[in-house]
Amino acid sequence: MLEPLAMAVYSCRRAEVGGGSIVLVLGAGSIGLLTLLTAKAMGAASVCITDINEGRLRFAKTLGANRIINVSGQSEVEVAARIQHVMPSQPTAIIECSGADSSYKIGILASAPRGVMVLVGRGKPDVTLPIIEAATKEMDIRGVYRYANCYPAALALVSSGLVNVRPLVTHRFPLTQVVQAFQTAKDGAAIKVMIQVDQRK
Structure with a gap:
């Protein structure tokens, strides 16, 4: 972000x-x-x-x-x-x-x-x-x-808590659902779609 x-x-x-x-x-x-x-x-x-x-x-x-x-x-x-x-x-x-x-x-x-x-x-x-x-x-x-x-300014805004970017990630998908992730982004219902590569997290 x-x-x-x-x-x-x-x-x-x-x-x-x-x-x-x-x-x-x-x-x-x-x-x-x-x-x-x-x-x-x-x-x-x-x-x-x-x-x-x-x-x-x-x-x-x-x-x-x-x-x-x-x-x-x-x-x-x-x-x-x-x-x-x-x-x-x-x-x-x-x-x-x-x-x-x-x-x-x-x-x-x-x-x-x-x-x-x-x-x-x-x-x-x-x-x-x-x-x-x-x-x-x-x-x-x-x-x-x-x-x-x-x-550096962007990082400082996040680390200080002045800007919270977390709410903008509205959808998360595992790598196995990458097509669905792109379709969700294309449909316009999401703000920011993230594809999570490491399933352990």
Whole structure:
């Protein structure tokens, strides 16, 4: 779990998350959920997370999300308005973890002036964005490709107890059930699937 957690650490650093930050996480997959935990550990005052999967959103609530929003069937403008309504103020740190075109747009529309949006998710190579909105808000849009030097911080978050990654491992399978493990991951019901090689543990 340290590899995806290191990505979350780097993403939060790129988004300048710190004490009192208002954070929007777009996408409640394993990276989005670890980003939620990391943002809270870094002192974020409020974290809102979005997704199309209600089960993942409920799970995010148990991990400490202040607000959850199911974006299914709504326009980007509607979702951005909901985010601004439920959060204490417009988010200054936006971390996109889904790779969905609509999430990129929501991040720009919901952002506070001079907000920072970090692109973690990988979607289509060409996306139409409300770039004039981003320009007039003086937003910074930053990419994420690596997470060099973040393993020590990730390890420290876990060892200190500031981040508990155990709840994210929702399914475990022995090596003899590897096909079932991959199918469970593909079906989307799991957060993180682990294949246990050593049956003695």
